Amino acid sequence: MTTRRSLLATGATLTLLAPFARLAAAAPNPDARLLLIILRGALDGLAAVPPYADPAYTKLRGPIALSKPGSEGGVLDLDGTFGLHPALTNLHAMYRAREALVLHATATPYRDRSHFDAQNVLEAGSVAPSGANGGWLNRALSALDDAGDAREAVALADSVPLVLRGELAVSSWAPSRLPVPGDDLLVRVRQLYWAADPALAQTLYDALEVRAIVGDTSEQRMDGRAGLSIAPLASAAARILASPDGPRIAVLDAGGWDTHANQGGAQGPLAQRLRGLDDGLEMLKRELGAHWRETTVLVVTEFGRAAAVNGTRGTDHGTAGCAFLVGGAVAGGRVLGDWPGLAARDLYEGRDLRATTDLRALFKAVLHERFGVGEAALARTVFPASDAVEPLEGLTA
Amino acid sequence: MLRKDAAIAANRFGLGARPGDAAIIGSDPQGWLAAQLETARLAPATGQPESARVLAEVRELRVARQAAAQIRANLRPPPEQETPPTAPGIDQQAIREFGAFIREHYVEQTAERHRLAIAADRPFVERLVHFWGNHFAVSVDKQPLAALAGLYEQEAIRPHVAGNFYDLLLAAVRHPAMILYLDNQASMGPSSTAATFVRRNRGRELGLNENLAREILELHTLGVDGGYTQTDVTEFAKVLTGWSIGGALGEGGRAVARFGGDAGNPGQFHFRTLMHEPGDKTVLGKRYREHGADEGEDVLRTVALHPSTARHLATKLARHFVADDPPAKLVEHLADVYLRNDGELGKVYRALIEAEESWREPLAKFKTPHDFAISAYRSLDVAPDDLRPITAFLTQAGQRPYAPGSPAGWPDTAANWNGGDALLKRIEFAAAAGRRIGDRIDPLARAGEVLGEISEHTTMSIRDAANRGQGFALLLASPEFLRR
Numbered sequence: 001m002t003t004r005r006s007l008l009a010t011g012a013t014l015t016l017l018a019p020f021a022r023l024a025a026a027a028p029n030p031d032a033r034l035l036l037i038i039l040r041g042a043l044d045g046l047a048a049v050p051p052y053a054d055p056a057y058t059k060l061r062g063p064i065a066l067s068k069p070g071s072e073g074g075v076l077d078l079d080g081t082f083g084l085h086p087a088l089t090n091l092h093a094m095y096r097a098r099e100a101l102v103l104h105a106t107a108t109p110y111r112d113r114s115h116f117d118a119q120n121v122l123e124a125g126s127v128a129p130s131g132a133n134g135g136w137l138n139r140a141l142s143a144l145d146d147a148g149d150a151r152e153a154v155a156l157a158d159s160v161p162l163v164l165r166g167e168l169a170v171s172s173w174a175p176s177r178l179p180v181p182g183d184d185l186l187v188r189v190r191q192l193y194w195a196a197d198p199a200l201a202q203t204l205y206d207a208l209e210v211r212a213i214v215g216d217t218s219e220q221r222m223d224g225r226a227g228l229s230i231a232p233l234a235s236a237a238a239r240i241l242a243s244p245d246g247p248r249i250a251v252l253d254a255g256g257w258d259t260h261a262n263q264g265g266a267q268g269p270l271a272q273r274l275r276g277l278d279d280g281l282e283m284l285k286r287e288l289g290a291h292w293r294e295t296t297v298l299v300v301t302e303f304g305r306a307a308a309v310n311g312t313r314g315t316d317h318g319t320a321g322c323a324f325l326v327g328g329a330v331a332g333g334r335v336l337g338d339w340p341g342l343a344a345r346d347l348y349e350g351r352d353l354r355a356t357t358d359l360r361a362l363f364k365a366v367l368h369e370r371f372g373v374g375e376a377a378l379a380r381t382v383f384p385a386s387d388a389v390e391p392l393e394g395l396t397a
Numbered sequence: 398m399l400r401k402d403a404a405i406a407a408n409r410f411g412l413g414a415r416p417g418d419a420a421i422i423g424s425d426p427q428g429w430l431a432a433q434l435e436t437a438r439l440a441p442a443t444g445q446p447e448s449a450r451v452l453a454e455v456r457e458l459r460v461a462r463q464a465a466a467q468i469r470a471n472l473r474p475p476p477e478q479e480t481p482p483t484a485p486g487i488d489q490q491a492i493r494e495f496g497a498f499i500r501e502h503y504v505e506q507t508a509e510r511h512r513l514a515i516a517a518d519r520p521f522v523e524r525l526v527h528f529w530g531n532h533f534a535v536s537v538d539k540q541p542l543a544a545l546a547g548l549y550e551q552e553a554i555r556p557h558v559a560g561n562f563y564d565l566l567l568a569a570v571r572h573p574a575m576i577l578y579l580d581n582q583a584s585m586g587p588s589s590t591a592a593t594f595v596r597r598n599r600g601r602e603l604g605l606n607e608n609l610a611r612e613i614l615e616l617h618t619l620g621v622d623g624g625y626t627q628t629d630v631t632e633f634a635k636v637l638t639g640w641s642i643g644g645a646l647g648e649g650g651r652a653v654a655r656f657g658g659d660a661g662n663p664g665q666f667h668f669r670t671l672m673h674e675p676g677d678k679t680v681l682g683k684r685y686r687e688h689g690a691d692e693g694e695d696v697l698r699t700v701a702l703h704p705s706t707a708r709h710l711a712t713k714l715a716r717h718f719v720a721d722d723p724p725a726k727l728v729e730h731l732a733d734v735y736l737r738n739d740g741e742l743g744k745v746y747r748a749l750i751e752a753e754e755s756w757r758e759p760l761a762k763f764k765t766p767h768d769f770a771i772s773a774y775r776s777l778d779v780a781p782d783d784l785r786p787i788t789a790f791l792t793q794a795g796q797r798p799y800a801p802g803s804p805a806g807w808p809d810t811a812a813n814w815n816g817g818d819a820l821l822k823r824i825e826f827a828a829a830a831g832r833r834i835g836d837r838i839d840p841l842a843r844a845g846e847v848l849g850e851i852s853e854h855t856t857m858s859i860r861d862a863a864n865r866g867q868g869f870a871l872l873l874a875s876p877e878f879l880r881r
Contacts, residue, residue: 041803062602113611114621116805129621158795159816172816176793181828185867188858189824189874196854197876200820207817255802256538260608261580311592311604312583317611349627 028149028372032329033241033295035284036137036163036251037230038122039277041258042115043301045321046353047270048088049102049335053081056342060308064265064315073266078102082335086266087274090282091326098333100326101395103362105337107303107355111348113317115258118302123163125360125383134166136382137251140367141168143377151371152247154210154240156233164251171206171247173214173236213243230254230280238287241295254280257301261314281326293328296370296396300359306351307342319352323362329370331397357392364391402426404849405759408881410718410750411520413772414847430750433519434559434743445665448548451502452573452664455541456644458495499544503537506547507798508784515774515781525558525746526550527767528717533569533617534806535578537799542578546799549574562710562740563701567694570613571666573642579609579804586638586674594671605674610634612804618700620709625681632678636685636692639673642666701740707732713809714745719754720761721810727754760880763811766794768881769823773830773873776847777838794822824874831870840868844875851877 050066051057052075058065066085067074075083076092082104084092094100110121110129117129125136132139141151145168155164155172164170181189186208193201214236230252237250256273263270277299285292304321320340325332340346340354348354360383367373367382368391379387399407399419406426407414422429517523530550537543553572557565569575576582584606585592592603610633614625643661661667668690678685678692683699685692700706711731715723730752731745738744749755764772770787791797801807808814840859844851855875862868872878 112621113627114615115803116615117621155816157816158819158822159813162812165812172818174793174795174818176818176822176825181825181870184863185828185831185870186824188862188867188871192854192858192871192875196852200815200876200879203815203817203820204824207821210817211821258803260606261583309602310606311585311587311602312580312606314580314606316607351627 028144029294029370030149031291031294032248032370033288033291033327034249034366034370035237035241035295035297036249037277037280037297037299038119038161038163038251038253039257039299039301040115040119040253040255041301042118042303042305042317043257043321044259044263044270044315045104045301045304046307047259047263047305047315048085048274049078049082049104049322050075050085051081051104051339051342052083054339054342056307056344060342062309063313064263064309066265079335081339085271085274087271088278090278090285091324094281094285094326095333099328099330100324101330101332102335103323103325103337103357103359103392104335105320105340105353105355106323106357106359106362107320108359110303111319113303113319115302115317120162122300122302122359123161125163125363125386127385132384135161135163136363137163137249138166138168138170139382140371140373140377141249142166143373143382144371147374149372151249153249153251154247156237156240156250156252161251161253169202169206171203171210173207173210173240175232175236210240210247213246214239229276231276231283234280234284235287238284242288242291259305259314260310260316261312263314285328295327296329296366297324297326298362298366299324299326300362304353307347307353308351319348320355321353323359325362325366325395329396331395336392358389360386360389361392362395364389365393365395369396398845399847399849400424400426401759401849402756403429405756406430407520408772408848409759409762410524410755412514412517412524412768413520413775413881415775416778416843416846419846427750430521431747433521434746436519445662446548446552448545448552448573449662449664451544451548452541452642453644454498455544456663458491458498499541502544503547503799504785504788506544507788510547510550510798511771511774511784511787512780514771520775522558526555528714529558529565529569530554531801531806532713533565533575534801534804535574535799536801536803537797538802539578542574542799545574545577550799559743559746560741562706562735562742563698565742566613566617566697566701570609570617570697571640573664573666576609576640576642576666579612580606581609581637582641583672584609584634584638584640585672586635588676589638589674590671591669592672605631605634605638607631607634609640610637613697614700616805618697618709619703619705620712623703623705623709629680633680633696635674636678636680636696639669639671639690640666640693641669641672702736704732704736707735711735711745714749716809717762718749719752720758721812724754727752760877762881763815764879764881765807765809765814766791766796766819766823767798767807769794769879770826772847772878772881773826776843776873776878777830777834790822790826794819794826820879823879824870827870827873830873831866831868834866834869836865838865838869840865840872843869844872844877848872848875848877851875 052068069075069077069083073086076086077083091100108121109127110118120129123135124132126132141153144151153164153170155161157172158174160170160172190204193204233252237252240246240250259270288295300323301321304318305315306318310316338356340356364378399414403422403426406422406429407418410430514523535542535546535549537546549572553568557568585603587604595601595603607630611630615621619625643665644663673689676687680696685695711728715728715731731748734748735745770790788798844859855877859868859871862871
């Protein structure tokens with residue numbers, strides 16, 4: 001039986017978090033890019049980043065356990081303790097190039113296993129469901145705006161997800177195969193909205209701006225909601241983020257992670273989804289070109305899944321899971337977190353990976369280090385009542 | 398010209414006014430809505446449901462596909478050989494056939510849904526069908542729901558929308574579409590005969606899947622703050638073990654089917670005794686004696702009349718029909734009516750119609766893409782032969798029919814639907830409709846017939862349009878038409 005400490009001793013490269021009481025003042029970087037990818041449905045963190053050296057892992061996971069590095073369909077080793085799911089080959093290459101890091105055993109403050117409340121907490125940046133108006137990313141942008149540093153954001157979706165909703169107007173973009181309305185009609189509609197409904201007018205204006213950047217996609221096959229690969233949306237995100245005067249912050253939604261039955265191991269439905277995510281990250285890196293250097297990609301989900309496989313070779317709703325931080329601006333090649341272990345007595349409520357790092361510590365670090373959002377704003381307005389949550393340190397280069 | 402209260406009745410409670418509605422609704426919009434409920438009690442169809450036939454076919458095609466995959470696996474060259482052998486074609490054909498079968502059913506069922514909605518003479522009841530179908534959502538991004546979702550709505554939801562909530566709940570969660578969507582078909586009690594057999598003879602652990610139990614409590618009945626715990630979810634999941642589908646089981650339950658579980662009627666709800674967890678269970682502090690399939694019904698009967706359920710349903714109804722942020726007093730009143738009438742939905746709808754809050758604020762709700770498209774076609778007052786463009790538009794606008802992507806269904810507040818891209822797509826839709834309709838409709842007169850009074854800006858915009866078709870496009874894109 002391995003205790004938390006003995007596992008830490010064997011996993012020599014597992015990085016302990018040492019948050020500092022005070023943050024160094026970070027200089028806001030006008031070229032910094034951020035893409036937030038929300039994996040809706042609850043990604044199985046123990047399948048994406050299997051702790052293959054944890055003695056309880058294989059038994060808990062039974063028929064869906066992944067095998068050790070080097071064996072057929074084995075995990076891609078990260079640090080001798082954790083590995084990546086074999087479908088995540090591009091992410092693995094980024095990790096080795098020190099452009100990706102993993103935060104494990106992390107969760108929002110929410111503990112009750114409802115997708116919808118958990119997504120609300122994840123995006124609102126609150127302590128409890130419906131605990132804040134709008135989303136944390138919009139409030140972070142407002143804080144920057146107040147400090148004279150205005151930045152635009154866009155949602156790669158038909159409508160703006162909660163994390164980006166709030167005081168600041170935010171645009172959205174999604175692929176279209178509908179015929180473009182004639183300019184004359186558009187002018188008339190815009191006039192009507194400016195006169196009768198200015199909020200609608202602003203919304204329409206922003207949408208047209210973004211569409212002008214991405215260009216015509218009517219020939220491309222794009223279906224972010226139903227398709228397995230996020231590559232097409234990632235490609236659009238790259239074009240938006242690379243455009244000289246375009247938005248610097250984007251949010252991309254990817255659903256389909258709710259793997260209750262027959263989720264598979266090295267192959268199978270979850271492996272396909274992960275491959276789609278992996279393709280998207282690679283596409284983003286390629287299309288951002290020189291801007292990749294300035295980019296941070298946050299990949300998060302609402303909660304992890306139960307530690308043990310369920311009765312139908314899937315996994316039920318759980319608590320802690322993993323998050324990724326990827327990009328040229330990331331000081332990567334590390335697995336962060338305080339591993340609680342998978343032994344029965346270490347599991348949260350006897351069934352889930354215990355959360356030892358608050359996901360907000362990761363969000364705060366990115367907002368502070370890359371965008372210079374101040375400590376006071378982070379602790380009070382961006383993430384209400386979060387004084388006790390110290391930002392992680394030194395995540396970006 | 399449509400009166401203000403008639404416009405609320407037709408557009409908010411119904412699916413959008415048709416040109417003749419002013420005369421039909423007359424001076425008593427409340428009476429017009431209430432009368433629709435009188436005729437809404439439909440006897441559920443007897444005999445074998447269509448969904449059972451479809452599911453049986455799905456199974457046959459799956460077997461063919463698996464057999465084909467097996468053939469291909471046997472033909473696979475040794476790993477060192479790089480080029481694959483020339484495929485015999487049969488497996489690809491089986492996969493194509495399966496996909497085509499599912500697609501055909503989906504296209505047919507969504508077209509039928511649009512057809513009924515556009516032609517509905519009882520649009521309030523039709524809206525209730527959509528509302529409850531969304532409350533008990535299944536999503537076609539999971540196989541093979543695309544071939545079942547429309548039938549599920551017809552068979553399980555439609556007959557019960559004006560009846561008692563318990564009957565609606567039972568019909569929804571026992572329907573094979575829901576059982577499959579929330580993975581209950583192979584969930585088995587850890588101590589059940591089936592799990593014990595599999596453990597002894599195959600050395601494999603099979604057991605609970607708590608998905609259906611959790612979503613019934615969280616989404617269908619009590620609501621997320623309704624006062625249940627993880628233990629309640631697990632215990633309820635045990636209660637529901639055995640709630641499955643007749644015929645041979647797919648993937649997870651193959652072993653069980655093989656060792657002689659009774660088959661039941663293929664493609665229909667079937668209680669599998671051998672998979673049921675034996676023993677008494679305690680859910681929400683109440684003890685349920687072991688009695689097989691009836692346990693589940695007993696728990697559902699209890700949670701259906703729980704105060705948390707009343708509150709949850711009242712909130713959702715008030716949000717759908719009155720305002721995104723519904724008045725607390727109205728929610729309380731509806732919940733009270735629900736409980737006093739033992740979950741009789743007709744009484745709740747009547748209370749909603751009679752409530753002063755329902756008539757106070759016109760255009761309080763931003764239409765979903767579905768509302769928008771259906772009301773646009775209703776305003777044209779033509780039954781289109783080809784309904785595929787509606788599905789195409791809804792897919793583009795982020796509301797592909799029966800594909801909410803999660804068991805919570807589509808969201809019901811403006812913030813989820815008024816994004817810039819979605820707005821642009823509505824304008825594109827309006828432009829296309831205007832081009833097609835040409836000068837056949839006088840847009841300003843039509844605006845009065847379907848919206849009632851409109852703003853001066855909208856009036857001027859339509860009047861000044863380059864031609865009638867463009868005027869009609871401006872009517873559809875107007876701030877008034879985007880709302881209900």
